[in-house]
Amino acid sequence: MKKTAAALGALATAAVLTACGPDGSPTTGAGSPSATSTVAGTPSTSTPTSVAGSPQADPTAPFTATTLHLEGDGYKLDVPQVAGGNADARTEFNVAMQDAARVWIGRISSPGDSVTGGDSQVVHIGAHVLSGHLVTIMYSAHAAHPNSFDSAHVTDIETGKAIGLPELFTDLQQGLNALSTAAETLVEQNPRATGYDRGQLTPVAEHFQTWVATPEGMRIYLGEIASHAAGNIDVTVPWAALDSVLKPGMRAVVSS
Template structure:
């Protein structure tokens, strides 16, 4: 989770608002899981929260459903707890993925403070193993965390300049640290990294997808099996 400054340029805010309704992606797998969203509404907030469901199961699948849903609801409740009479909360951009072995999502929210020029975005990512019913942490992705972070950083140096950030991005923002890569999700093509705002304000929040093939040498055996 990364909190951004209130001075968020209007261009990035408008882009986020325009894409919010279309940015939820569901990759269906033959597991029976269904992705949807529900809305939490109250005084000064209205946000959509990803959730998953599945019928007639027990064991790891049931545990995975409950773990995934409760984690995202907990994140949403944490955001709502920050709302005040002068601080509004709304949906930003969500992402969801259902794979043969994994559930993954990004929950995005926009905060808008009274008298502020522009909103700022905050977000949470979460990934759950269908095989174990437990959350997958960043350290679980790699056999050696430092080696994995190094490869991610090298890939980011290639991919970030191809985004809206261009060549003027904040170099420290892609260094091989846990904080820089803590917000990640699974996609069929690779590991989605949510950097937040590491370029100009107008560039918005930067997202890249590192191909699984580029990570094969550092992925843990568990993660290789889950994304195979």
């Protein structure tokens, strides 16, 4: 099974959240950045007010990486978030990462199922872009072993909107063709990916939708394309390899 996911929605459940302002940014509470407050109802719509005087509520402050702790019946994970910076971009990024986490929380369907966090992080804070990677590990009461899933999100700081594949390329299919060719070359160089499924690298959007922007290139989380023992595979396609298919001006944004 391919172990990647895009953000699909929110889960109505109780959760333990770090306090956050109406814009979705975690804030400092009770003198401690890790202070938490219990929120009943739907976490995605609950909006505890920010702490007065919190430096993270200052719109002129630079972006900084932080986390949001989600914990409840059968789940415990820390979601990558940002504080400071442009309010629109901060909110868009934070809410998208939270929604991605709740997709997997929502898949807890029977006693014995559980979700925990893996090595999640705000991958990159650039001059024009925010990138986050969420790793969720799902334990099923009916499975012999847990599975690890990747979710990722990219936000344009200037517009406060998500950057997906359609926003990245002048022509989506040409962009996917370039990604398919470059990714296959890189996967073939990865000793962990021996025997990988070539069908998982064909130029269709679902194979390349989980990615982050870094200065070095487009890091794509391909999932479990070889074997469970090999784990999830990712590749970083240099921006130079995509210059001919990127929208005008987009490389300056995503490589910042």
